[in-house]
Amino acid sequence: MGLVGLAACHHPPPPLLVVQDPATLLARALALPMTPAVSNRFGIHIHTPEQDVTAWGALVVRAPDHFRIEIAGPIGPPVVIVACDGADVNAWVSTKQTFYAGVDADQTLRRITGGAAGLEVVTAMLVGQLPAVLGTPAGSASEPPFVWSWWWTAPDGSRLTTGLDTRTSRLTHVRAQDPEGRVLLGARFTNADLTSRYPTRLSADLPTLYTSVQVDFGEWHPATPTDAAFRISAPAGTTIETLGAPAAP
Numbered sequence: 001m002g003l004v005g006l007a008a009c010h011h012p013p014p015p016l017l018v019v020q021d022p023a024t025l026l027a028r029a030l031a032l033p034m035t036p037a038v039s040n041r042f043g044i045h046i047h048t049p050e051q052d053v054t055a056w057g058a059l060v061v062r063a064p065d066h067f068r069i070e071i072a073g074p075i076g077p078p079v080v081i082v083a084c085d086g087a088d089v090n091a092w093v094s095t096k097q098t099f100y101a102g103v104d105a106d107q108t109l110r111r112i113t114g115g116a117a118g119l120e121v122v123t124a125m126l127v128g129q130l131p132a133v134l135g136t137p138a139g140s141a142s143e144p145p146f147v148w149s150w151w152w153t154a155p156d157g158s159r160l161t162t163g164l165d166t167r168t169s170r171l172t173h174v175r176a177q178d179p180e181g182r183v184l185l186g187a188r189f190t191n192a193d194l195t196s197r198y199p200t201r202l203s204a205d206l207p208t209l210y211t212s213v214q215v216d217f218g219e220w221h222p223a224t225p226t227d228a229a230f231r232i233s234a235p236a237g238t239t240i241e242t243l244g245a246p247a248a249p
């Protein structure tokens with residue numbers, strides 16, 4: 001199923017902000033209204049120790065917790081589809097003829113983060129927005145010349161760090177660490193178009209997987225996806241692997 005529902009009009013861009021006080025900066029970023037449903041076509045480069053892959057993709061996001069990502073080669077249908085319906089995150093990889101079932105992914109993520117965050121955090125960060133559900137941070141620090149960062153910690157010691165540009169209040173980076181301090185994800189956002197609330201580039205490193213990804217976004221468009229766009233099922237005769245963390249004792 002392809003992505004549908006693009007519209008030709010654009011929402012008016014938000015005004016540019018000049019904010020220096022960290023408390024005001026964070027409050028302003030957390031108070032931004034949720035993004036409307038949007039769609040984007042992007043270029044993506046994936047680097048692993050075994051290969052470098054350049055491909056094209058499409059993304060549709062509907063707040064607070066729905067998204068769909070399709071990645072395809074230069075010719076042909078998508079080879080990877082990831083869909084999230086607010087509860088489950090499922091993925092289909094045609095090159096491996098494997099369907100990855102992430103049942104109750106929202107609850108799994110909340111369990112990992114001590115109840116602090118669910119799939120709405122993933123959805124917000126796909127469009128370069130600081131999730132409002134993070135609550136009160138554990139600490140903050142200046143990152144000269146124009147960034148202030150905050151971090152949130154879960155009961156198990158895992159940590160999420162985010163940064164905001166003090167001139168525009170836009171998200172600049174995200175870093176997720178496990179209880180031992182290992183970085184699981186480091187993401188950096190580029191906002192070359194200061195008239196748009198959305199990023200123009202997302203660069204991400206996954207050190208434990210020895211993988212890096214760079215996404216160059218095209219134009220962001222309003223979208224009207226149906227609920228069916230966020231659900232996929234395993235094709236007949238394919239391998240099914242269940243994803244998820246073990247339940248807490």
